[in-house]
Amino acid sequence: MENTPGPLAGRKEWTALGVLMLPLLLVSMDVSVLYFAIPYVSEDLEPSATQQLWILDMYGFVLAGLLITMGALGDRIGRRALVLAGAALFGGASVAAAYAHTAELLIAVRALLGLGGAALIPSTLALIRNLFHDEKQRGKAVTLWTAVMTTGISLGPVVSGLLLEHFWWGSVFLINLPAMMLLCVLVPFLVPEFTSAKRERFDLLSAVLSLGAVLLVVYGIKEWARHGYEPLPVLAIGAGLVLGIVFVRRQKHLPHPLIDLGLLGRRTFGGPVIADLLAMFATVGMAVFLTQYLQSVLGLSPFDAALWSLVPAAGVAVMGPAGAALAQRVDRAYVMGGGFLLSACGFLWLAQVRTDSALSFTLAAASVYAGGLVAAMTLANELALGAAPPERAGSAAAVLEAGQELGGALGMAILGSVGAAVYSRDMAGALPAGVPQAEAVRETLGGATAAAAELPKGTADAVLAIAQSAFTHGMGIAAFGAAVVMVSAGLLSFTWLRGAGRTRRPTELSADPRTTTPAQAPTSRL
Helix, strand or coil: CECCCCCCCCHHHHHHHHHHHHHHHHHHHCCCCCCCCHHHHHHHHCCCHHHHHHHHHHHHHHHHHHHHHHHHHHHHHCHHHHHHHHHHHHHHHHHHHHCCCCHHHHHHHHHHHHHHHHHHHHHHHHHHHHHCCCHHHHHHHHHHHHHHHHHHHHHHHHHHHHHHCCCCCCHHHHCHHHHHHHHHHHHHHHCCEEECCCCCCCCHHHHHHHHHHHHHHHHHHHHHHHHCCCHHHHHHHHHHHHHHHHHHHHHHHCCCCCCCHHHHHCHHHHHHHHHHHHHHHHHHHHHHHHHHHHHHHCCCCHHHHHHHCCCCHHHHHHHHHHHHHHCCCCCHHHHHHHHHHHHHHHHHHHCCCCCCCCHHHHHHHHHHHHHHHHHHHHHHHHHHHHHCCHHHHHHHHHHHHHHHHHHHHHHHHHHHHHHHHHHHHHHCCCCCCCCCCHHHHHHCHHHHHHHHCCCCHHHHHHHHHHHHHHHHHHHHHHHHHHHHHHHHHHHHHHHHCCCECCECCHHHHHHCCCCCCCCCCCEEEC
16 A cells, blocks of 8 residues: 655644754754863862763763653653653753762763753654654654754864853853753644553563663773773673663563564664664764864864864755655665765775875765765654654654664774774884883874873874874774675665555554554644
């Protein structure tokens, strides 16, 4: 049976989407907004080295760990209600973070910000499923959602740097407050409430298991990427996997699971989840290299590097809408696959970057791979959201987001390890004799830069040239690895997702709000 067009959204729905996008932008910015502020925070609060890491990481850890729980909770209590609660919590926690007077308090408040963010992100995506029933309009809305989400992470350091030029470090948090207040005022008038007509019990133990599994796995992978092999990260990953297995087994036997495993097994949903995971693997894995290359190899200041990092957003702005428009005429599997192959070309281009390459050459490569990735991710998100029944849209959006968090952590660990291994190999035996702190110089480019500051100019220049060349070589090999992963994602799209979303089996008709019975349909109330 062919899909029939759904009712078209009007001005009210598009205005509602615009209101929802502003807090989404700020929530995504909060992942990176402290990059420039942390020196000022350290000077004021005097955290230990461990506390400083937790100030940076706590937000992302809690956000990742609670996505599945919050997505399922929104399906049960109402997505608009959860958005409003998340906005109130995020705004209040932002004020508390701005005026935190101890490192311990700031860490705790960053956890509350992660809780608020976890309530907002899957609910905003799920509301798109309910606001836009027409496939073409929903594709445009998801394109905007994906662009805002990805741009926010890049925009965080820039906004932080601009605020710190004029205000104290707490201003990077206070900027959230007006947007959250606006959201709380306008959403009740613009966004109808959506809850499932079926009163499903919320399983608290499943929520604890999902939180523990995601939190431990993401923490372990990131610590492994940061410090290399150590027993604690390995134990954390192992414990997280065990909790994940227990969580999945529990879902199979619950009458009202947090995650619909049957939905995850469909190619129209499971395929996009894997595609998103692979896309974030490459995106996050290479972002660390690109930032360090701009600063430590090309010598840009952190703020200038952050500004130049916005250039790839041009590729995103072009390719996201272009991919969505092309998917209306061509099987979306081919457009997704083409996006992944385009990103592979961008990564292969990045692999040709050298220490003396022009900045424009490097940024052009980044624009190509960013544009291809966002085009593919937009279609993956739209396909998965369309496959989910309206009453399950929140948990479906949360699974997509959790997969992206896992993919980003894996990319940082695996591609980071590849680059570090190449760097160490190239540095072995290449240093001039008598260089102090030789072990630190051989481990990281940051260590080489710090050591060079204490050396005579001639020796320092030689050490830096060797280290920068080794780092750039490692970045190139990592970029080649990312290209291989993108080719694999493209082949997955071509073979597994061909024809997906164009036709619908009778068993899938319950996913369409126009074919559900009154007992199945979610309730919508203004």
